[in-house]
Amino acid sequence: MCSHVEEDSEVRRGPWTTEEDALLTHYIDHHGAGRWIMLAKCAGLKRTGKSCRLRWLNYINPHVKRGDLTLEEQLLILELHSQWGNRWSKIAEHLPGRTDNAIKNYWLTRVQKQTCSASHSRDMSPRIPECVVPSSSTFPGSFAAEFVNISEEIDRFSQHQSSLNVHDQVRNGSYGVGGSGHGTETMAVSGEGCCWICDEMTDGLWQCGALEEMGNFV
DNA sequence: AAGTCAGACAACCGCGGTAGG
DNA sequence: TCCTACCGCGGTTGTCTGACT
Known part of the structure; x- marks a missing residue:
């Protein structure tokens, strides 16, 4: 099911890079959102599930409206x-x-x-x-x-x-x-x-x- | 041009709720 | 019923950027 599990337990923090965004987007495009802890591992991201969820919900999700509030x-x-x-x-x-x-x-x-x-x-x-x-x-x-x-x-x-x-x-x-x-x-x-x-x-x-x-x- | 400051926003942390074993 | 893993929420902190001196 998950062919991309990282053995390295090091967790990345701080601002997301475009590469990480691309990995997350690609994975969600193919497998959907949810099961964030598993998703983080399978996508090859050295991030926590929480971090992935937050990044998706607040930034990457195409439904997110950006710019000034009307x-x-x-x-x-x-x-x-x-x-x-x-x-x-x-x-x-x-x-x-x-x-x-x-x-x-x-x-x-x-x-x-x-x-x-x-x-x-x-x-x-x-x-x-x-x-x-x-x-x-x-x-x-x-x-x-x-x-x-x-x-x-x-x-x-x-x-x-x-x-x-x-x-x-x-x-x-x-x-x-x-x-x-x-x-x-x-x-x-x-x-x-x-x-x-x-x-x-x-x-x-x-x-x-x-x-x-x-x-x-x- | 360089340094400082404040505003805006992205990201993290801790806690509570819930589902499954 | 208890324990554990996971998820989502709200509060807080960190970082970036533009304005100002």
Whole structure:
């Protein structure tokens, strides 16, 4: 069954080489994925089964989508994280082609960092973020009136993201989405005092506090 | 041009769950 | 029921690369 068992017990670590990638790809093409410990031996790789599995799932697998996360994906991650917490594999199930590792990295390097920098600039007490309270200049009309338009904004999002259940979260008070009135941004507010701006121009997701610090949001 | 730093992401480690003997 | 091997997940660390001085 396995004609390529290496006697050498030395285990390689660190970055994968193109030769190793080729060996792994070739073996999986012919025998399929799974049985990783056996696979590692039979493919002639001086790697652990775990390492092979990780390399396949996170990098070599042709279904893995690479490159920047889209605005829709970023929003979806936000929503799913509020629902599942750090259950990265669970979150990844809803983002075809994205791996749990990639989502985790995205969250830790982008989202969490922004949240931290924003919270450090203020006291840590729970509060309604300033950005959801409309000032007369930036949010004409009453606070209530602003939220009347939320459903329209959600519908806009739903056109792009039929899988989102933002409607439900807004109803139960854990999530809010409202338009800024400028046509290119949409605001999402979590129930934990966290506020996000989706900028369709830059295809990015901004945390209110971070934006305020940058002077772009008053 | 060289050195330093920070961000992004790939890879490893440890733990818990599960299936099979 | 216990033991062992294996798998998958989440947290953490390591490495690379580009920006900045």
